[in-house]
Amino acid sequence: MIKISIDKAKPGMKLAQEIINDTGMIIVPAGIELTHSLIDKLARMNIDFLYVEGKRQLPPKEEVLRELEERFKKINDPQTLLIKQALKEHFEEIYK
Amino acid sequence: MNAKVVLEKIEKIENLPTIPSILRKILGIIEDPKVSLQKISDFVASDPTLTARILKMVNSPVYGFPGRISSVNHAMLILGLNALKGLLIGVSVFEVMKKNMVGLWEHSLSSAIYARIIATRKNLSSPEEISVAALLHDIGKVILLIAFKEDYEKIIQSVMAKERFLHELENEYFGITHAEVGGFVAKKWNFPLKLTEPIMNHHRPQLSKNFELETAIVHLSNILTLSRGIGYSGDIFVNPVNVSVWNLLDFKYEDIKDIFREAEDPITSSKEIFASDE
Numbered sequence: 001m002i003k004i005s006i007d008k009a010k011p012g013m014k015l016a017q018e019i020i021n022d023t024g025m026i027i028v029p030a031g032i033e034l035t036h037s038l039i040d041k042l043a044r045m046n047i048d049f050l051y052v053e054g055k056r057q058l059p060p061k062e063e064v065l066r067e068l069e070e071r072f073k074k075i076n077d078p079q080t081l082l083i084k085q086a087l088k089e090h091f092e093e094i095y096k
Numbered sequence: 097m098n099a100k101v102v103l104e105k106i107e108k109i110e111n112l113p114t115i116p117s118i119l120r121k122i123l124g125i126i127e128d129p130k131v132s133l134q135k136i137s138d139f140v141a142s143d144p145t146l147t148a149r150i151l152k153m154v155n156s157p158v159y160g161f162p163g164r165i166s167s168v169n170h171a172m173l174i175l176g177l178n179a180l181k182g183l184l185i186g187v188s189v190f191e192v193m194k195k196n197m198v199g200l201w202e203h204s205l206s207s208a209i210y211a212r213i214i215a216t217r218k219n220l221s222s223p224e225e226i227s228v229a230a231l232l233h234d235i236g237k238v239i240l241l242i243a244f245k246e247d248y249e250k251i252i253q254s255v256m257a258k259e260r261f262l263h264e265l266e267n268e269y270f271g272i273t274h275a276e277v278g279g280f281v282a283k284k285w286n287f288p289l290k291l292t293e294p295i296m297n298h299h300r301p302q303l304s305k306n307f308e309l310e311t312a313i314v315h316l317s318n319i320l321t322l323s324r325g326i327g328y329s330g331d332i333f334v335n336p337v338n339v340s341v342w343n344l345l346d347f348k349y350e351d352i353k354d355i356f357r358e359a360e361d362p363i364t365s366s367k368e369i370f371a372s373d374e
Contacts, residue, residue: 001361003368024166056364067325074259074333079342080319084334086352087323094360 002056005049009039017051061095097247099272103280105243114242118146119188126181129286133177140168140184149187150180156369157362158208158231159224175224178288182228185285189238196241197252199328202367204231206326209362210317213355218309218345226310229294230317234329236278236295240270252330262330263299275299301341312341320355326363 001016011034019028019042027045028038034052042050058064065088072084105112110120125131125139140146147168154171155164165171172180186204193201211230215223240248251265258265263273279296287295293307294314304311315338321327322334347355 001365003365020164024164051365064325068323071323071325071332071334074261075336077336077339079339080334080336082349083319083323083337083352086349087356090353090356090360093357 001051002054003049003051006039006043006047009034009042009050009052011035011039013052013054015050016053019047019050021045021047058094061091064091097270099270099276102244102270102272102277106239106277106281107284109239109243109281112242114245116188116191118143119185119192122146122184122188123285126184127285133172136177136180136184137168137172146184146187149190150183152369153183153187157366158205159212159227160362175228176222178291179222179225179228181285182225182232182287182291185235186228186231189235192238192242196245197237197328197330200234200237200330201370202327203321203329204234204327205366205370206321206324206359206363207231207233207314207317209359209366210320210355211313213358214313214316214345215310217351217355218313220309220313225290226294226313229291229310230314232278232282232291233295233298233314233318234274234278235281236274236276237330239277239281240266240274244270255330256332259333261333261335273299299335301338308344312338312344315341316345320352320359324356324359324363326367 004013013034015028015030015032015034018026018030021027028042032038068084068087068091072080075081075084109115110123121143122139125136140150150168150171151165153159154161154175161174165174175183190201193204208227208231212223212227215226220226237248247269251269252262254260254265255262263275266273275296275298279292282292282295290307290310293304294311297304297311298314298318301308301311301315318329319335319337322329322331
């Protein structure tokens with residue numbers, strides 16, 4: 001899920017979270033695909049941000065792994081090293 | 097400097113010119129040990145900025161409540177008095193964090209998310225309270241910034257060159273760490289021990305005797321946030337996890353991976369929600 005401002009919204013994007021107005025009423029449910037007319041309507045209703053499905057751009061993997069090594073520089077105990085290993089595998093999954 | 101000098105100055109923090117007015121106002125209300133839920137609720141409701149910040153927080157992925165919480169009264173029903181008091185402090189130190197230590201707010205939010213996830217996995221009765229304790233675990237840093245800005249900034253800057261942990265350098269300079277400073281103000285503000293103990297002992301979790309598990313969770317949440325590289329807390333290097341915490345929580349490799357995985361979305365989206373304004 002990514003949060004975008006209304007001017008970045010494009011037809012075809014899918015809403016990942018419902019849109020709520022100032023009084024707390026749901027005006028568009030999650031799962032709806034955006035259209036030109038819907039985007040215009042939302043802009044007129046002063047909706048500034050919305051959540052759409054998708055992934056944002058990630059920093060280069062090599063950089064992320066290098067920084068991880070740097071952060072764990074002072075670690076040599078087995079427990080925290082296990083956390084490090086779990087995190088490395090987590091990063092591998094994110095970049096898959 | 098020694099701990100006594102530091103605490104004497106912090107004791108009178110409400111009178112320091114550097115304290116933001118919103119925080120001063122809130123402290124005036126919550127320091128009263130007999131303050132009622134209604135009084136706090138009325139106070140928050142009378143301040144639109146504060147109301148907006150509280151509602152934004154409780155509706156954010158940090159808490160992950162289903163549906164929308166649209167009033168302060170509703171938030172209070174769900175969170176309870178203690179968590180709400182903590183949250184009030186949390187949202188009101190936001191500006192100090194943003195002005196003085198960019199990244200501390202993100203570090204705090206992320207720790208709150210990990211704490212909620214871990215507390216839920218451990219079946220604790222109120223994950224929100226632990227989450228608030230984690231949100232406030234570094235409140236001592238904000239206090240040190242308000243009370244000793246120049247000295248503290250120098251200490252923070254030396255972390256990288258000296259390759260040390262921030263709390264060690266604090267101890268050498270002030271004779272006290274941000275954790276103990278945080279615990280001290282939390283006590284002064286009449287926070288319950290369930291919040292005070294984890295804040296006070298998040299770097300020395302073995303000292304917690306009443307809320308061992310809560311302290312262990314905040315200790316680990318801080319380490320997971322540092323490990324994942326979210327925000328900036330003044331520390332550059334990951335602190336080693338305390339062995340007694342590790343044994344108490346009894347997590348396996350797969351559990352830790354699941355926790356990282358589960359926290360990923362709430363961390364990214366809350367970062368954007370809170371970065372966009374205020």
